[in-house]
Amino acid sequence: MILFDLDGTLVDTAHDLAYALNLQRVRHDLAGLPLEAIRPYASHGSKGLLSIGFNLSETDDAFAIMRDEYLAIYDEVLTRKPILFDGIAELLTTLEVNRIPWGVVTNKPRRFTQPLMQSIGLLTRAACVVCGDDAARPKPYPDTLLMACKQAGVSPEDCWYVGDAERDIQAGKAAGMQTVVALYGYLSETDQPLVWAADHMIQLPLDLLSLINLKPATLS
Incomplete structure (x- = not known):
């Protein structure tokens, strides 16, 4: 089985994440930021987005409200x-x-993941969809990955996990899976994917096929 992270790996959600952040900035009398500035933070959830949008960290008093x-x-x-x-x-x-x-x-909560997957026609095609709030510990812990294996009836050693963040690789390795860095995702200038010690790295999604010895199927 091939398992994918969602934001920045399977789906390009940066436009909508950035749009929401800029709407929030306008509420607080701040100018919108360009997509290029927000995009590298799109895989890091509200924590990353609020850091670039409002210079907030989880330790700030205003973080929870924002x-x-x-x-x-x-x-x-x-x-x-x-x-x-x-x-x-x-x-x-x-x-x-x-x-x-x-x-x-994904670490994305189910309240967002399910309608997003439905809107792009993938919800019923996926063998499993496991979200960050489906287990006690989201990535970088392996809990959600192991839950996906259980749901699909596939052993972790027969799985590959593809993601664009260090926590994806950490979780995949902890679960005993083959790990793949999606270099086309939301990596920032400070990310060091070579240090993450993934089993593979791909520049484009279709590069995965050569790793698993498949030829692309023709789309109808």
Whole structure:
């Protein structure tokens, strides 16, 4: 089974995450930030977005209130413009044609993940969709990855996990899976994927197929 992180790996959600952040900034009489400035933080949830948007950390008194405000805004716009990364549609079709199940393991809460997956037509195609609040410990712990294996009936050693953040690789390794860094994702200038010690790195989604010895299927 191939398991994917969601934001920055399977789906390009940066446009909607940034749109929500800029709506929040306007509420607080601040100018919007360019997408290019926000994009590297898009895989790090509200913690990362509030750091770039308002220079807030989890230890700040205002963080919890601002986080709740941001999530309420995002809840209204999360299906505005989500798009699959180039090659993802072909990759998923190829996996399905070859009867290789695929699923999603994300730290994104289920209240956002389920409608997002539904809006792009992937919810019923995935063998499993496990969210950050489905287990006591989200990534970098392996709990959600192991939960996905149990749901799909696949052993962890028969799974590959693809993600664009260090916590993805940490969780995959802790679960005993093959790990793959999606270099096309939301990596920032300070990220050091070579240090993460993943088993593989890919520049494009379809690069995964050569790693598992498959040829791309033709989309109908």
